[in-house]
Amino acid sequence: MAHTPYPQSYYASSATPAPERPALQGDCETDVCIIGAGYTGLSTALFLREHGFRVTVLEAAKVGFGASGRNGGQIVNSYSRDIDVIERSTTAKSAALLGQMAFEGGQIIRERIARYQIQCDLKNGGVFAAFTSQQMRHLEAQKNLWERYGHNQLELLDRPSIRQVVATDNYIGGLLDRSGGHIHPLNLALGEAMALEALGGVIHEQSPVLRIERGANPVAHTEHGQVRAKFLVVAGNAYLGNLLPDLAGKSMPCGSQVIATEPLGEELARSLLPQDYCIEDCNYLLDYYRLSADRRLIYGGGVVYGARDPANIEAIIRPKMLKTFPQLKNVKIDYAWTGNFLLTLSRLPQVGRLGDNIYYSQGCSGHGVTYTHLAGKVLAEALRGQAERFDAFAGLRHYPFPGGRLLRVPFTALGAWYYQLRDRLGI
Numbered sequence: 001m002a003h004t005p006y007p008q009s010y011y012a013s014s015a016t017p018a019p020e021r022p023a024l025q026g027d028c029e030t031d032v033c034i035i036g037a038g039y040t041g042l043s044t045a046l047f048l049r050e051h052g053f054r055v056t057v058l059e060a061a062k063v064g065f066g067a068s069g070r071n072g073g074q075i076v077n078s079y080s081r082d083i084d085v086i087e088r089s090t091t092a093k094s095a096a097l098l099g100q101m102a103f104e105g106g107q108i109i110r111e112r113i114a115r116y117q118i119q120c121d122l123k124n125g126g127v128f129a130a131f132t133s134q135q136m137r138h139l140e141a142q143k144n145l146w147e148r149y150g151h152n153q154l155e156l157l158d159r160p161s162i163r164q165v166v167a168t169d170n171y172i173g174g175l176l177d178r179s180g181g182h183i184h185p186l187n188l189a190l191g192e193a194m195a196l197e198a199l200g201g202v203i204h205e206q207s208p209v210l211r212i213e214r215g216a217n218p219v220a221h222t223e224h225g226q227v228r229a230k231f232l233v234v235a236g237n238a239y240l241g242n243l244l245p246d247l248a249g250k251s252m253p254c255g256s257q258v259i260a261t262e263p264l265g266e267e268l269a270r271s272l273l274p275q276d277y278c279i280e281d282c283n284y285l286l287d288y289y290r291l292s293a294d295r296r297l298i299y300g301g302g303v304v305y306g307a308r309d310p311a312n313i314e315a316i317i318r319p320k321m322l323k324t325f326p327q328l329k330n331v332k333i334d335y336a337w338t339g340n341f342l343l344t345l346s347r348l349p350q351v352g353r354l355g356d357n358i359y360y361s362q363g364c365s366g367h368g369v370t371y372t373h374l375a376g377k378v379l380a381e382a383l384r385g386q387a388e389r390f391d392a393f394a395g396l397r398h399y400p401f402p403g404g405r406l407l408r409v410p411f412t413a414l415g416a417w418y419y420q421l422r423d424r425l426g427i
């Protein structure tokens with residue numbers, strides 16, 4: 001039987017030891033079968049199990065194999081497009097609900113960590129860093145917008161203040177979100193999986209779902225077994241492939257790359273990021289970075305549309321890191337990896353139902369650590385018959401990428417190039 005291990009990364013090499021979870025063999029029945037053991041699948045499973053549902057999670061590779069085990073680890077509030085965009089694209093009632101929910105994902109993560117004693121190096125505080133006065137004006141507007149929705153742990157940073165937070169002269173200011181923060185993303189997923197199993201939930205690894213049989217009791221088929229359920233939840237995100245062509249048409253897998261330096265030592269690490277906040281800049285194709293618990297700099301950036309794996313990740317990301325921190329020019333890179341997220345044209349999550357009993361959430365477009373945790377709660381509410389918040393997400397409209405499957409990659413790259421140019425020119 002094929003075995004898909006974790007890709008090499010700092011996270012895989014510092015992962016909490018976890019049991020081998022057997023692949024699905026034979027037939028079984030459950031209340032809810034969940035496809036994918038990333039944050040979306042695990043969060044949904046945990047909420048459902050906490051409410052007494054029988055849950056079986058089928059994972060193609062290993063828990064957190066996808067973006068959830070490879071990401072920048074940044075707890076970023078709201079969505080990839082902000083609430084003002086949502087206000088313009090849906091009803092006032094839905095926008096109000098989505099706005100209220102925009103800060104819930106981070107709370108869910110912290111509740112999970114506390115309740116299940118998950119060891120994942122949680123640190124509080126995240127900063128959005130501005131290169132230009134236009135980006136700074138955008139951050140001021142973002143602060144006002146978020147405060148309108150009751151989120152008030154925000155502080156604008158001027159040039160001297162941001163220099164106290166991050167040792168680079170590149171930024172003219174920023175916005176500190178005290179309820180942002182960072183985690184070891186794979187260990188969060190592994191901790192959630194263990195919490196689920198402790199409550200009696202079942203996870204099968206190395207069990208890609210090859211086919212879904214729709215009907216009154218849908219069935220997920222793997223190579224050596226099948227799960228019949230009252231409901232299916234599809235949470236395969238950028239790794240789902242074409243399992244459900246209805247979903248694949250309006251989303252596009254994209255890659256982002258991350259490097260981890262050798263351990264920097266306490267003094268150098270503290271000199272770079274004295275408060276240990278995580279940072280993401282305000283560019284369209286943004287850089288994001290933070291310190292790990294063992295004082296490495298974890299630096300990510302770049303987007304590969306269509307999710308081809310670049311041959312030399314270090315060659316792409318190291319220059320970005322040195323542009324921010326030239327003082328690291330002699331530092332060795334110990335790990336480099338890539339991961340895929342799922343982009344939608346609107347950059348808002350794609351949520352809905354196929355027939356009565358197949359639910360999905362995907363496509364949070366690169367800002368998914370908090371959203372996916374919220375999605376689990378909202379999907380679980382819908383399966384329990386309270387669909388108001390689910391319907392608010394499901395009401396967001398999605399469109400195919402221009403150019404269809406053949407040309408969507410070059411067309412989208414061209415669009416991104418335009419926004420990158422605007423960032424460079426500061427307009």
Ligand SMILES: Cc1cc2nc3c(=O)[nH]c(=O)nc-3n(C[C@H](O)[C@H](O)[C@H](O)COP(=O)(O)OP(=O)(O)OC[C@H]3O[C@@H](n4cnc5c(N)ncnc54)[C@H](O)[C@@H]3O)c2cc1C
Nearest residue numbers: 036038039040060066067068071072074209236339368369
């Ligand atoms: C490099 C990178 C950096 C990022 N950094 C950040 C960040 O700092 N902050 C932030 O908010 N967001 C970040 N993101 C986005 C965030 O990580 C994702 O939005 C989020 O983890 C998606 O979770 P998910 O559970 O929906 O999908 P995934 O974590 O990708 O999980 C999907 C799972 O489904 C499984 N699967 C797929 N198909 C099948 C099938 N047929 N059968 C069984 N299993 C299947 C896959 O193996 C995978 O384990 C980043 C993404 C990447 C790639």
